[in-house]
Structures are given as structure tokens and as C-alpha cells.
Amino acid sequence: MENPLRAGADDPGLRLIETVLWDGQRAPRARLHHARLRAGAQALGWACPDVTFAGPTGQPARLRLTLDRQGRTEMTTSPLPPVKPLWRVGLAQARLHSADPWLRVKSTRRAIYDTARATLPAGLDEVIFLNERGEVCDGSITTVFFDRGAGLRTPPLASGLLPGVLRAELACPEEILLAPDLPHLRLWVGNALRGLIPARFIAAE
Numbered sequence: 267m268e269n270p271l272r273a274g275a276d277d278p279g280l281r282l283i284e285t286v287l288w289d290g291q292r293a294p295r296a297r298l299h300h301a302r303l304r305a306g307a308q309a310l311g312w313a314c315p316d317v318t319f320a321g322p323t324g325q326p327a328r329l330r331l332t333l334d335r336q337g338r339t340e341m342t343t344s345p346l347p348p349v350k351p352l353w354r355v356g357l358a359q360a361r362l363h364s365a366d367p368w369l370r371v372k373s374t375r376r377a378i379y380d381t382a383r384a385t386l387p388a389g390l391d392e393v394i395f396l397n398e399r400g401e402v403c404d405g406s407i408t409t410v411f412f413d414r415g416a417g418l419r420t421p422p423l424a425s426g427l428l429p430g431v432l433r434a435e436l437a438c439p440e441e442i443l444l445a446p447d448l449p450h451l452r453l454w455v456g457n458a459l460r461g462l463i464p465a466r467f468i469a470a471e
Contacts, residue, residue, distance in 0.1 A: 270367045274375070275310040281332040281374045282306045284431075287459050288321030288329050288343075295458050298431045303333060305429075306371045313337035328459055332374075346459070353391035353455055353465045355405065357445065358382045362404075364397045364426035369404075372428055382406040390468060392455055394448070401425040402443040408455035409433045411462065412443055418454075419443075431458035 274280065284299045293299070296319050307314035312335050321327040321343050331341045360378050368375050382393050383406040394410055395403040402410055402421050409430040411420050420433055422440035427433075435458075448467040456462040 269309065269311075271309050271371065272311055274368070275312065275335060277375075278335070279374065280310075281334050282310070282312075283372050283374060284319075284329075284331045285457070285459050286319050286329040286331065287346075288319065288327045290321075290324050290326045293319035293321075293329065295431050295435060298434050299331075299458065302372065302429060302431060302434075303331075306373065307333060309367075309371055310335070315339065317341075349460075350391065351464070353463050354389060354468050355392045355394055355453070355455060355465045356387060356390050356468045356470060357448075358393040358395045358406065360395065362395045362397050362426045364399070364401070364403075364424060366426060369426045370423065370429060379404075379406045392465070394455075395426075396445055397426045399425075400445055402445065402448070403427050404430075405455050408457050408460075408463075410443070411436070411438065411454040411456060413452040414447075415451075432456045432461065436462070 284303050286293050286299050304314045315337055317339055319329055321329055326346050328344045328346050333339050392405045392408055394405050397403050403426045411418055418438040419441040420438055421443050453465045453467055454462050455465045
């Protein structure tokens with residue numbers, strides 16, 4: 267079967283992305299970032315060189331690495347985002363399609379996420395996307411985690427998700443989550459940069 271990602275892999279502006287936590291001495295999730303970068307490059311038919319995630323010694327930072335179709339990498343360093351003990355999350359207006367193969371590759375082809383992030387309603391820290399079946403997918407910059415009382419769960423990749431690095435690290439079971447359930451369970455959002463963040467679902471008025 268033809269890989270549907272290959273049709274867009276020759277876009278000269280396309281980049282794979284890894285956003286990495288540097289704790290001042292090392293990148294604690296480097297192995298998982300490397301694995302996802304290699305998997306994304308393989309899916310696109312790109313070369314993937316060995317990369318080293320390194321930031322300023324003794325100073326935590328956000329590292330952003332990009333990889334292009336020529337196998338070239340670029341890494342930038344910036345301060346870590348501010349920490350909040352609780353994120354308020356709502357629903358995104360746009361919907362994802364579970365069969366879209368680009369949802370499973372972290373790349374610069376992410377206009378729907380960037381638009382949602384740029385237009386966050388006042389008072390919200392994040393919005394959660396649903397797919398065409400009303401199943402919870404990802405946040406604009408986070409993976410969704412929840413607990414109905416049987417332990418930590420996360421939506422399945424088949425709903426239309428990015429294989430997040432924090433998701434891989436936590437390795438919790440998958441379970442379909444529908445929008446009406448969001449107010450009635452314990453909720454977290456998180457990513458490799460920020461870790462797991464307690465969240466409160468805020469319904470639209």
C-alpha cells in the first residue's frame with residue numbers, strides 16, 4: 267500500500283519538529299524524541315542523522331529541533347514556558363479526521379493546531395480537538411490523559427492523535443473518550459516539555 271505521507275514529503279517548507287526539555291544537564295526524554303524523529307523521517311522517506319540534544323549547562327531550557335527533507339537539522343534554545351498548577355481547557359471549534367495520516371507526524375504541517383492556539387478564548391489555557399465521531403483527540407500543544415476511576419488512560423492513536431513523547435513515557439492504556447464525559451472525570455493535559463498538568467474542563471457558555 268502506498269504511503270500517503272510521501273506525496274507531501276517533497277514540500278521544501280516541511281520540517282519535522284521535536285520540542286525538548288533540557289533540565290540544565292541533559293534532555294531526560296532524549297531517547298523517546300530520537301525514536302519519534304526517526305519514525306517520522308522513515309514515514310516521509312527522509313534521511314535522519316544522529317542528533318544530540320544539548321542546552322546551556324546548569325540552565326533549564328526549551329530546545330526546538332527541526333529536520334528537513336535533505337536530512338539537515340537546526341536547533342534553537344529558549345526559556346522554559348511559565349508553570350501553572352492547573353490548566354483550564356475547552357473544546358476546539360475545528361474537528362480532526364481520524365484517518366488523516368499527518369496527525370501522526372509532528373511537523374510544521376500543523377495549521378489547524380496553530381490557529382486554535384492563536385485564538386484561545388479568554389480564560390482558557392488549552393483547547394481539545396474532537397474527531398468526526400465526537401471522540402477526544404489531542405490538545406493544540408498537549409496530549410489528553412484522564413481517569414474514570416480505574417487509573418490513567420489516554421485516547422487511542424486511532425482517534426487521530428500524535429504519538430506524544432510524554433504519552434510514550436507514561437505508557438498508560440488507551441481508551442476512547444467522548445466529549446460528554448469530559449466534565450465527569452479527572453483530567454490532565456501534558457507534553458514532553460511541561461510534563462503532566464492537572465486540567466479542568468470548561469464548557470462553552
